[in-house]
Amino acid sequence: MSDENVPQRQTMAVDVACVGFGPATAGFLTTLSRRLADASKPPLESAASPGMPLQVLCYERADDVGFGVSGVVTRARAIKAAFPDLDASQIPMATPVRDEKVLYLLDPVGASRRSVTLRAADKTLRAFHGADRDSFELPWAPAFLHKTDGFVFSLGQLLQWMAGQVMATGTVQIWPGTPVAEALVEGKAVKGVRLLDQGVDRQGRPEGGAYMPGMDVHAALTVVADGPVGAVGQQLDEVIGMPPGHARREWAVGMKLVVDLPEDTPLQAGTVLHTFGFPEPEIFGFLYVHPDRVASVGIFVPSWFESPVRTTYRYLQHYVQHPRLWPYLEKAKLRSWGAKSILESGRRGEPFLAGDGFARIGEGSGSTNVLTSSGVDEAFATGVQLAEGVIELLEAKKPFTRENLEAVYVARRRDSWVEREGQVAEKARDGFQKGVVTGLMGMALSGFTGGRMSLGDEPPHPADQIGTLEEFYKGKIPAADIARIRRECAEKGVPLHDALMDRAGWPPVPMDGQVLVSQQDALLMGGKVQAPPGYADHVVFLDPELCRGCGKRVCVEICSAEAIRPGDGGTPAFDREKCVHCGACLWSCPTRLPGTDRVNLQFRAGAGGLHSAEN
Amino acid sequence: MPGYQIVVLGSIVPDPLQTLEPVATPQGPGLKNEAMLPHVLDPWAGHALYEAANLAAKVPGSKVTLVALGPKQKLQQVMMAVGQKVPFELVALDGPASGFTDAHEVAAKLAEAVQKLPGLDRSALLLFGGWESASRGAGVTLQMVGERLGIPDQFFGVDELSVKDGGALQILERVEGGKHQVSVCAGPPAVLGWATGNLPEPKNNPQVGMANMRGVMPALQKAPATPVGTGGVKFESVAVPKVARETRVVKDMSPDEIAKELVEWISQD
Numbered sequence: 061m062s063d064e065n066v067p068q069r070q071t072m073a074v075d076v077a078c079v080g081f082g083p084a085t086a087g088f089l090t091t092l093s094r095r096l097a098d099a100s101k102p103p104l105e106s107a108a109s110p111g112m113p114l115q116v117l118c119y120e121r122a123d124d125v126g127f128g129v130s131g132v133v134t135r136a137r138a139i140k141a142a143f144p145d146l147d148a149s150q151i152p153m154a155t156p157v158r159d160e161k162v163l164y165l166l167d168p169v170g171a172s173r174r175s176v177t178l179r180a181a182d183k184t185l186r187a188f189h190g191a192d193r194d195s196f197e198l199p200w201a202p203a204f205l206h207k208t209d210g211f212v213f214s215l216g217q218l219l220q221w222m223a224g225q226v227m228a229t230g231t232v233q234i235w236p237g238t239p240v241a242e243a244l245v246e247g248k249a250v251k252g253v254r255l256l257d258q259g260v261d262r263q264g265r266p267e268g269g270a271y272m273p274g275m276d277v278h279a280a281l282t283v284v285a286d287g288p289v290g291a292v293g294q295q296l297d298e299v300i301g302m303p304p305g306h307a308r309r310e311w312a313v314g315m316k317l318v319v320d321l322p323e324d325t326p327l328q329a330g331t332v333l334h335t336f337g338f339p340e341p342e343i344f345g346f347l348y349v350h351p352d353r354v355a356s357v358g359i360f361v362p363s364w365f366e367s368p369v370r371t372t373y374r375y376l377q378h379y380v381q382h383p384r385l386w387p388y389l390e391k392a393k394l395r396s397w398g399a400k401s402i403l404e405s406g407r408r409g410e411p412f413l414a415g416d417g418f419a420r421i422g423e424g425s426g427s428t429n430v431l432t433s434s435g436v437d438e439a440f441a442t443g444v445q446l447a448e449g450v451i452e453l454l455e456a457k458k459p460f461t462r463e464n465l466e467a468v469y470v471a472r473r474r475d476s477w478v479e480r481e482g483q484v485a486e487k488a489r490d491g492f493q494k495g496v497v498t499g500l501m502g503m504a505l506s507g508f509t510g511g512r513m514s515l516g517d518e519p520p521h522p523a524d525q526i527g528t529l530e531e532f533y534k535g536k537i538p539a540a541d542i543a544r545i546r547r548e549c550a551e552k553g554v555p556l557h558d559a560l561m562d563r564a565g566w567p568p569v570p571m572d573g574q575v576l577v578s579q580q581d582a583l584l585m586g587g588k589v590q591a592p593p594g595y596a597d598h599v600v601f602l603d604p605e606l607c608r609g610c611g612k613r614v615c616v617e618i619c620s621a622e623a624i625r626p627g628d629g630g631t632p633a634f635d636r637e638k639c640v641h642c643g644a645c646l647w648s649c650p651t652r653l654p655g656t657d658r659v660n661l662q663f664r665a666g667a668g669g670l671h672s673a674e675n
Numbered sequence: 676m677p678g679y680q681i682v683v684l685g686s687i688v689p690d691p692l693q694t695l696e697p698v699a700t701p702q703g704p705g706l707k708n709e710a711m712l713p714h715v716l717d718p719w720a721g722h723a724l725y726e727a728a729n730l731a732a733k734v735p736g737s738k739v740t741l742v743a744l745g746p747k748q749k750l751q752q753v754m755m756a757v758g759q760k761v762p763f764e765l766v767a768l769d770g771p772a773s774g775f776t777d778a779h780e781v782a783a784k785l786a787e788a789v790q791k792l793p794g795l796d797r798s799a800l801l802l803f804g805g806w807e808s809a810s811r812g813a814g815v816t817l818q819m820v821g822e823r824l825g826i827p828d829q830f831f832g833v834d835e836l837s838v839k840d841g842g843a844l845q846i847l848e849r850v851e852g853g854k855h856q857v858s859v860c861a862g863p864p865a866v867l868g869w870a871t872g873n874l875p876e877p878k879n880n881p882q883v884g885m886a887n888m889r890g891v892m893p894a895l896q897k898a899p900a901t902p903v904g905t906g907g908v909k910f911e912s913v914a915v916p917k918v919a920r921e922t923r924v925v926k927d928m929s930p931d932e933i934a935k936e937l938v939e940w941i942s943q944d
Contacts, residue, residue, distance in 0.1 A: 070882065072881060072882055072885070115885075117881075117885075119881075123756065124713050124752065124755075124756065125752070125755070127713070152710060152711045153711070217711060220752065223752070223755075224748050224751060224752065227751055227755070227892070228751065228892075228895075228896070230892035230893065230896065233755075233884065233885065233888050234755055235755060235759055235879070235881065235884055236755055236756055237756050237759070237879055238759065238879050238881065255881065258878040258879065259878060270875070270878075272878045272880075275880075275881050275882070277881065395694065395708075584692070585694065588690065588692035588693060588713075590692060592876075594878070671690050671692055671693075671713055672713070673711065673712075673713050674708075674711055
């Protein structure tokens, strides 16, 4: 294409541009749109389009709002404050929490990698309660863990409901299927966003007449709410840096199935089971029940699980077959599936919350509380706080400078329960660096002392937490067998995890085509994963040489959708059409770029992904 | 040449990859969890809309109006995606969009809505829609709207429309054998039921979205309740085609190999 035929990059000016529509933006836009629609108050006029109402746009990467997110059990304090008359029956898949239990799951298979302490504890429990027991309900759980006054939601349905309310005011616009490539940064100020180029090949090169450069959307305020692995959040962390002592080092990937339970299920809507202990001690799980015999069941695989073969999908298949859960699920039928990364650093991963022309809200702003296992409500609260501050500035006709945003938004946040509880949770998970038992004790200690005491140290960079296969399977698989499995899998061009887990004693998964389906079928039957043509690959391996020397390829093993597979010459191959944008590959890449916190795998803005709004 | 008034009739259907399961509801047959399923603009109507926008862009003074009968909330959601594609005005009718609704009832409401369009000029009217529907409908609604509006020139399975000197319309309709039948009509009014056409799906354009949405939201807010039912039809049973799933994802097979394997697979029945 000659230069004169290359389409020019278009520009547009708005007042407020939001990046991503998750719970934080839902809180922001709910609050702001109500003010804009309030005829009893003076109108807030646009500076970008004089004479018009305030121009507020939100760009969402996924193909619809509510795609690519996960369900939730939440106390919903901020959500209830925003919707005082909230009627769960008006939101599909929503119901009040009715019964909440915490279960310790023993290993009925014998393949789980348990420490000596844990094995001794298991043996003691069985000695006192019967050798055939597979689980124990904790007789008591601390109050900070409870969600008894809250709701079970499908976050997809909740967000669709909220988006519908926001859009119906006619005051703001939400545009799904429109990924934001980057922020327009000048110095340390943000001047808007650049949308992703369309009509390009996998490498981002223009494809003939289809090329359409992403528009530059200039905005007085850019609201960055693109989640933990969002491209704009990552960019700002890089360009502006993190506050002293802050870093994003704790992660997890959550994967879930949404299933139709059989007609004779004894489970009541609102039942919530939290589990730990199986399939590996490091992997926590959940089962919660929506109305109309629908349940969400899933697990979290954390970054401190040092296995290089962190296959969430295979572990999930064993999890649902645990004898405590399988009686509920063996006649169930898959209706949705999905996966998502969770930034578990909490307040310790908090970036600069505001700067000239921008503010950060939601999970990517470090709002998730790992002690209370709560993130959605906190994210929503930060959105509300920002909106209240933005309204204050707009009414006072003050600009969106760092100082002003800190005064109206950051100050509100610091004075809120999000901050107070975030401080308590800040070091609560450090004990997991020393083992699961220490980790659980550390959580309890932090919770009971209001965060004044904790166990363990701040975790290292996630890339440095991944051990070797030989270490992880020490005592279970001889090194010679690991070497053989490596060779065989390399020849077949498949990941290692299935062969290694088979060898470690995990039984074959009896596929039933209902709940136990192949990973590819989970994508199609559950996630309905698809990607529009004309966009560049959003997972990029910067230096192929570094990939070739990696030896671990955790990105391949953890990939939620088998979108990253062993590739030619040692560099993994990425298939954009399968990616669910969970982002687990980003924090699982063990290859750090020299002298930086960055890794060799880049997770950029991209289109497509899940097409289910039931997660 | 004066501009055309291109009216596109189209509604929403569940996103094509969703799993559909018929259920009985108090209002008649329906789909399980239909309210929760992601929806898209009916792909056939989508082709019609994109062709309409393409024609309007070529003929100055033309205007595209999308008349959609569907649940208001779902229409709003779908418009967030469709509204970024091409410029159009929306006329929304708030009613069910299930394939089990009676085509006669739907056609009557749509024809009424078209007749009420401000400044409707039959001499410039091109009525576009899909020649089929992914909504489980019979694909006959568009013809019936055309009949109700008294438009005798109707073309279905259209893949191409071109405007000749003097304003005549040359239309390529799909016929058997992978061929097209070429027809010429003097000009509007005409009904065109589109097959796939020849246009790719337009790119998302934020400026188009901004302009569209200024009209879309008011249109949704004033969408009249438009109840349509099953026309008194009693459904003895409903079913979706049997799904035989045997998934493999391969990227290195030649088309010949894939075709051979498909033939073998199909021959198993």
